[in-house]
Amino acid sequence: MRIGTANFYQRSLASLQSRQVSLDRAQEELSSGKKVIRPSDDPVASNSIIKLKKELDVSSRYLDAQSTANRYNREAETSLTSMNNILLRLQESLSGAINGALDNDGLIAYREQIASRYEEYEGIVNQKNANGDYMFSGFQTRTKPYQSDSFGYFDYQGDSGQRQVLIAPSFDVAVTEPGNSFASNVASKFSHYRPASAAASGAQVSLGFVTDGAEYRAPTAPANTYQIQFSGAVPPQADTWQVVDVSLPAPNVVNGPYGYSPGDEIEFQGISVKTDVNNPPQAGDVFDMQPDKKADETSVLWMFQQAIDAMSITGTGYTAKPLAASTVSIAGGNIKFPDEHKFADFEVVFPSAGQVEVREVDRSTTPPTVLATPVSAQAYNPAGTLLEFNGIEITVAGAAGNQTTIPPAPAPNFPETIRLDRPENNRRADVLGALLEEVTNAQTNIDNTRSQIGARMNSISNEGDAQLLFKEATKITLADLEEIDVYEAVTNLENSRVGLQAAQQAFARVQNLSLFDYI
Template structure:
């Protein structure tokens, strides 16, 4: 029995078929244009969920890359500034060594003091370097506060001990700055364990060495006191712990340059200390490099040559202290710079790992929801077939809708 289909039904079925064919073709076209196999989560829920996780990891990796670029820019500025500071320190040390030349007169020392004044101002300028973002490089967390202010005895630090940090990798929070405190103020005096010095009231020509540690140093404050023995007329020295007044070494005949050892410390005194002279030994402490420079400038501007050998000895002791303290400051600054350099190298390593991760994540996303090379070939073939099918269906539908009895009359 023949089945009768109304014209409207035939029309609706053909329209629906054309719509389906066109939808499939457009979907394949969209896959090819976006190079994505999965266009909506409904296409492959499991792959979509996993791709979302990988995409989030990819984006996090990209953010770490931006953070590393910011960190590198900041650390580069710190590194460059510390290099300039080191150059200033080298010049300051050379000036102090030059000042110790026995042939220098007061006019020469005044000129060297003026040069050191310039070095102090140069250091202060570098210490107050701007960070390029409207703040200061060495203020710690207080970026809007100028780190150092010049004072009569050096400079005052106005920042804090904080170091700004950025997350530059998964689980890696990296300091991207250095505080002015750790660079300019945390510099040990003396030999790093103890500091030797001469009392300003000394009348002899004794010069004390920086000393060395020869054993387990006993921290404390000590005084080496010189007296003249009433019987022999010889100058003797004794060592006293000034914290509790206890005697460490009894009166001993003094011989210039002879090693004096006690409490794990060894030193010597040259020249000719006078009756009543005192030399001090105290635990090393942190001292601002600005204070060290201000002290040596003051010492150089105090007339020495015209005041006799006592003033010359006082100057030599002051220059020895300054030389040691400046070397310590330079060593400390070098350690900070080395730490910055190590962080920059770490950033390079992290960047290499991140580049590999980026490739890995991209490949994972492509495998999960994207079109692989094989998938692209298949999609192109399918698109061609769908285009052909749609064209044929459209042609057939067009022919069918044009049928009429008048064509056969």
């Protein structure tokens, strides 16, 4: 057979190039560890590889999101645990302070303890996370959740939103807890009251809290409003206040009129309201005190403030509160005979000139309901009359019938009635008892919230395990499509190298052949 030189070279070159390409491919596969290097190598497998890599990227993002969500929830859970510990300390302080035999020094010590816990709790509930966001303000992460008014009462400024993080397909998990879901919705058996607006003069009064459960009565619907009214003999200075129940027909005065000085606390129907000594109400100012939208709920920070205020309730005897301009004075009020005594509210009444009597009353009604008359009407000596009842002794003196009413009534004004309130230490015990119930409710709120966070963290952990399993399975599938069999690749490389060497040697030997060598 005759082999043309040109044909020989063409066929030999093609063989060498083909074997060199095979060797290069084998080397590339072995060095990269992949059998699909370019989409053209296997279009179907390449398409699957692209999809699988995208799924791995998405899975990695889910794992990162789970780590973030777990960190946020763990921080919140740690903060709530600290809050619960603070409430335990508050509970201990309230249980100790409820002792009616405590002296002022003991109450001061408890007040300092509670104030310290108050500051600690406020710092935690207003804390920020590592990103500088407030943890407990809902969606309002740049707004401090609890801010105090001029009276020191903290109100929630955030919203009810919960930030969510997507940790798996179609699975969002909350990473924040708004403060109003556990710290501002503490169940309370008493209502609290808000002024509907500032007065015409711009003066303000504080929130109203129940400080005497025995006297408390909520106003009835639809008006359900107590109105604090200020008046003055020399406007604009206010020197008198009274409170009316707008829901009742006249006469609807529930307390007063009493003399007023800037900073005085207004007390009516078992509710206490503070006034601002630096911006006091003026004559003609009125404040409509209405039950809050969530009147049966209180705030943990309000509880702390009420507990601190309660440490100033120290009286051990009955105290009288004459109306404005009254010239009657009442001394004494100490419990002389404990065996004959029971805690109750009384009124010293002057039914007419020269007469005085004592009535036991229930002040939760308007007007107060007379329960008994421990001292029937008897002669009254303005120079001083001793009255003994319920284990108590009081001395009443002064001309009766000169008290002020709004509008003014001509003197002498009978009957004149003077409140005789139960000892403050008894009222303090009632206040602290109610606060102890609220502390328990606050702890329940925190426990419930911690349970929710724990459930979320369990969900995050479960989703994390699922994502790791999915990622591992996807990697195996991807490896089957993309990665080489090392042993097979080494064999291919060796075969390609041997084939190329054989082709090179064959080409060299045939190239050197000449017919003249055989002539």
